[in-house]
Amino acid sequence: ISTTRRDFQYNVGVCGEATAAFFAPEIQCTSLTVQFLNESQGGQDYIWYFNDPANPGATSTEENPAYTYADTGLYTVTLIADPAGNCRDTFERTIHLLPASLVADFSYEATGCSDTLWVQFTDLSTDAVSTPVEWTWTVNPGGFVFHEQHPLIPLTKKGTASVGLLVTAANGCQVYKSVNIPVNLIDDLFPAEPVIICPGDEANLNPVFNPDYTYNWSPAAGLDDPGSPNPLASPDESTVYQVTVTDPGSECVLETQVAVIVPPYPDLLPEDSVTCSPEVSLGLHLPGFQQVSWATNPGFNPLLGTGPDILVSPLGYQQYYVRGFDEFRCPVIDSIGITGNGVNLKANEPDIICLGANAVLSVANQDPQDTLTYQWSPSGPILSSLGYAVVVKPQTPGEQLFTVTATNQFGCSVTDSILLAVIDTGPQEATFTEVQCAGYEVMFNTTSVNGPFYIWAFGDPEDPDARAEGADASHTYPGPGTYQVMIYLSEEAPCRDTIFRTVNLGEPAFMADFTWEITHCSDSVQIAFHDASQSGPGGITGWNWDLDNGVQAQSPDTSIVLTAGQNLEVSLALENADGCRDTARQVIPVNLIQLTLADTLANCNGNGVALNPGGDPDLVYVWSPAAGLDDPSSPNPVATPDVPTGYEVMVSDSAGLCSIMRSTYVNIPPSISYELAQDGVICEEDFLLFALSNQDLAVTWATDPEFQSVLGTGDSLPVQAVKELNPYFVRLTDPFGCSVEDSLVILNRGIKLEVDGVTICVGDTARLTAVNLSNFVPMYQWGPAEAILEGQGSASVLVSPPATSDISLHVSNEFGCVLDTLVEVNVFNFRPPLA
Template sequence: MRIIRLLFLMFSFCPLILNATHLIGGEVVYTCLGGNQYEIKVIIYRDCGPTNTNGTGFDGEGVITIYNANNNEVFVLQHGVAEEEFVVDEFTDECLTLPPDLCVEKGTFTVIANLPNNGQGYKVVYQRCCRNEQVVNIDEPQDFGSSLVALIPPISGPACNNSPSFDSFPPLALCLGSDVSVSQSASDVDGDSLVYSLVSPFHGSSNFDPTGTYPPPYDQLPWADGYSEEYPMDSNPVLSIDSNSGLITGTPTQEGFYVIGIKVEEYRNGVYLGEILRDFRFLVVDCEIATAAVPIADVYCDGLDVVFDNQSENAFDYFWDFGDLTSETDNSTENSPIYVYPDSGTYTVTLIANPGSFCTDTSLVTFSLYPNVYPSFSLPPTDCEEGALYDFEGSGIIPEDGDFTWDFGVNAVTQFSNEISPQNISFTSDGTQQISFTVSYLDCEETFEKDFLISTNDLTSISSTAYELCEPQLVTLTPTISTTSNLIYDWDLGNGESSNVANPVVSYEPGVYDVSLSVLNTETGCESSISEETWISVYPQPEVVFQSSILSGCEPLLVNFTSQSTNTDDYQWTVNGQIVGSVENLTYTFDEGDYDVVLTASNDYFCSQDDVFSAEIISLPVVNADFELTYECNEDLEITINDNSESYTDLSWDFGNGEEPTSGLLSSFSYAEEGDYTIVLTASNPAACNTLNTYTSSIAVPAPPVVDFSTLPVADCEVGLVQYQNLSFVSSYDDVLSWSWDFGDGSTSSEFASSHEYVDQGQYNVSLTLETELGCDAFLADNISVGFLQKPQASFTYTIDSCSRKVTFMNQSELSDSYIWDLNGLASDEVNPSMFFEVGNSYAINLIASNEFCSDELSLEIDYSAENYYENVYVPNVITPNGDFINDQFFIPGLNECESAILRIYNRWGDEVYYSIDPNSEPWTGVNYSNELLEGVYFFILELKYMSITGDVSIFR
């Protein structure tokens, strides 16, 4: 029975690793109860799964804070335990399974507040920390909390306002790469118009005080690189919200957690009332779409019973149609059904996974079905004769009108045959031959194979690891055979012994030997044999021995070696592995030490042996004079001697100072004066191989250095500058390695002669240290008094009369009594000079302030361009002429009284609707000759003396 494996694949996403704190999102809404009473609800969504690592739940108690329009705290409302419920996700894709550990719980805090009408309105605020640390679109999200804000407008009529309320919570997860269509609409019981937008959520409490509160305004969350209000999520098309319907669309392109803010503004008759903000977190996951596949061959030749092996993944229901057109019941709903077809033929099989559901997938496969074909044959018995002929007969389950192909292998005289029972088949070589019999019928083809052992002469030759050898060398005998199994060996080793192993190892006495082998193949019954005469020759070994003469004396020591070997013809001598001669008797010169002397002798049969002699060559002592000198600076000019001489009986020292030599073992010597000296040591021993030996060494002996310094007068106005003069002494027999100044205020220098600028006046302990190449050092410290000259500080400010353009400079210099001004090329020595500027130019101003000793300079570049001249002019872009006396007029702050300004305003068709030569005395109020203009955008031209300003202004009523 052939098993058809049908693979129906349905993939789900790989769950993300969630490492987070508890806060997911929330919003604040309110309902007007009448009589200044409001029901305020704070809705919080928290992580209730294992990713809430600190197990934070809803607060058992907390506060909701009410602020007025000036952000002053007016009420603090205590809330109690939240009303809790688990969020059941309304998922965007039926084929997606949420991560099993994903858990979101909704908590609602409700309070009743009495908020009297204050004419300004209120801000309702709830603050909490902290967010999930894996949020990708916020920098350091675990450090930021949330400020949920709702705006309550002032009461302007008999009824108070109700905030909008969101109709549903967004789905907890979105599919990567799938189009998003998420409604975030809200309802307003007052029937107000609602406008939706994506915004940056507000930051709230922190890790240090998770429930702490503070007044508005609130910072927005810091977007990570690449993210913003306009691009809060990796998406293409970009995630956006319809301002009228609240429908969010886009296609996510990257997995992860994303924090998004949705603002809902309410308008009544075109007038803004208030707003609420939803702060929430999306999870984007990889939702792979379910697929079905049937890995099945085109043709099957194993009968009519077919088992279908269903390998679908993530499917829960199936429908099979087996494509049997002769039956109306050729279907099944089993997972892996069996179907018996009525006859061979071509069939199309259909598998539907999850039929009737949104997550359905269909796979169709067409294949041909034929009867069984099973060829077979039996092997003929092996014939041990050369050129034997064999007959073969095909059998098994084979159609009479099928096609037959025999393949007897490349060693067959006739390799191929199309007969069902070919005869007289012969082979050119022994060994295992692979025989195959193939039967083809319709589109089916089956092959049957067997190995056939051909054996006529299994044994072809024998070999040995050596044919001429010296005793007692071992040899290994090896047969060359065509097969290695089912064999019996019979060796005649020629020395009266036999062996039945395949590769015997033999030890022969000196002589000549004949060897033979017989091999019996127990599988085929064939036997073969080989004999080799005078095949192995074994020769005797020589006897090698030698003696040596004396082994002690003064090196180099001459030693004679005499060979006493027998049955030898050739000689080779080695000393410590080095070949030193090929004579029978060796003479060799040694130094003191240990040696291995080897004599290798061989005979005419190239057999060789060794004799080894280990010798210890002992030499008489050798006198060696040796010493080391060191000098460390000292007043006595004393040197230190380390004597390393060997094998001496007497020592004589010549210290190179012109005095008589000194005898004996010395450890030190003092010179009368500094200098370079050469010292000679003579060591002697009358009983040594050498009676005398000398050693010479030189040394410099400098006098110790002396440090001294003084200060020099400074004819400069640099405050606190002191110049130091180095008066130190260093011997000519030594060189300075380093100088080190310490100026007493934490500053240092490594220069020979140095200067230093002090910050403060006073007494300083100054020191100088030197080190020399020969290791000498010296130190001196002295107290230095430092006083300062007074240096001026140049400084000035200026004022500009915008009407007259007169510039007045105010001199604010210190410690000075004379001044030189350069006013853009004009010179002045006044204390506070003045000049006139022209608009559009830049002016370079320079001041030099001086006293009796010093001066200081300050330069300034003043840009008097038209843009800077009018930098305080501000043209508004919105007026609201609705009679509330707030922003009812188009007033332009910053215009000078002396400015002759002309203002023109045009509608969208280019019609002039306003003209004035004094726009601030008679500001525009959104009318055209007393006719109230429609809301919309208008364009203005403001002509000033030195430039023109253009732009647009909007009317809102």
């Protein structure tokens, strides 16, 4: 038996996870040279295999090589990371090189010059190998994008618009072309509303005009200069003026119109008239006039009065003028002539005589042009008559009314009257009475015909000058006791008389009072009121309840129902059989349970919702169902139900007298879903923010997370991202009041630089320097290449052109932003003579 043994040795190394990867375009159409970008991780050395049949051994060990293929075609490129190491990794990618057969081209035609320039674009792109299938048009400023093949694009910002077309062919090739379009718009600054010109006035039609434009107005009627930018208009009637505005610099033409309203001049007053009435009321026929004034002369000085109506007293013929301002603030003046044939009579003042005496009654004719006849009545007391005056001797005491009718030569008449008071000189003591009312108030009365002329002196030692006049009087004394009252005739009476009355006052037996009680309380409160007054010996004959909410009642007891808390003012006015009156007043505090719940609430994102913010902790709450509530007895519980739920609450006061029931419904809205514009890098300042959703959302944009600086609203919003770092915040709110907030950041990496042209003499050199105004280092390419003496690829180059020419500058940066500009070098072709 034999034994054979073999030993094997394995070398195990620790690999660092090298991963091979690179970027190259899957499809390239513009060049046969492909730039490869190494995206490997963990590798140190690399080898590339380009698999070019025309150059089978083509490889590279550069990290980021560029390789030029011999022809178009489909190629598989292989990258091996760390090819000599134990942890090598291989990555392959197929690239497709296509011929540069796609040519982007288009034409355009612009129309309109007012507030919008409409540009019709026509795609003229061609491809000899494939077929154009997609078109992306971009418009700046604005950042607007269109995908039609032949779009109609509105341009609304004056200046220059950059329009670019990115064409994509069916084989994946893309070509871009852009043009700059001048946007010349005529500013339409004409009045939006009609111009109001009062009759006889004038006004300018275009105060805010552009002196660089030419204007042509029609019709010419009513204009001082139809070719003026701002003509002075004074038409006789309302007119619509057509105006053609031309910009000589752009040959842009705007046709528009300005309406002029000339208000009509209406009649405000009726035709002239003749009247017998001594007073005539004048008023406007038409409503709507302001600042109306009246006068008897067209200068309106002095004024008779103001307002739409006036009362006048014409004597003979009188012309009256009225002036008012219509709805357009235009003055309108009218007049009316009134012939006043009425009788203008003035009677003498009322008189007082003693029974058995004579009196003279007379009237005066105020119009000396009138011839009047008079008729007096009653005729019995008349002793003699002169027409305008009579002598009378009444046979009975008391007030007697005499009337007189005066008629003039036009048949117009007027009736007037004179009151004659006849004093009764007989004994009057039996006509007086007095009665004690509420408290220490005494009511005095006399039935004497002399009553209107009596003066009462109440004999109050604390108020000795207390007086009253007439047949009825009252006075409140300081307390019980005996008081001497003196009654005498006024000084107007020709015959004097004095009467004394003794008044004995005791404690009051008549006083108003009432009680109240709450009989029902829920959503409303019912209060009952009961009379608790002292009636006095005569008994109460009338009750009058007055509540400050307008409720009144005339019974001993009443009640009221209130639906809101308040301080209720209540008064009870009484009258007894003696004619005494008294009033009791109270202010009653009424406190109702006030609770208003929202019909529907929303449990947004499961965060819970308060059912009764501001709930009263002094009340008792019982909520049901308890499921989903943090505290069913809280004034303001937080509800977090799993499904839509209706909640009811019983609310009571601490005494249990008042209680109400209310309900609310908690909905669970769907989560807010949306698509927000992404964080990104832009080269232009104009950017379109958008937040798109299939839900009905209110969208608000701001530049701060507290939404103090709101930019605008809507699901899309054009903005200018002028800063290098531009944060934007968005709030989306659904119809239930739920909202979410999000944000994005836009980095502006646009190229900003300054470069000035120069002037040199022929044969000299000039240095052109581009000043970078951004914080990022760009790459420079000057052209034409043969004109650059030194510095190509830098911000500063040396040139010496033989004649005036433009030096092109192509600037790009690492973010893909590009700027192309021209720098003029002006060459002065002059050599000074040699000395």
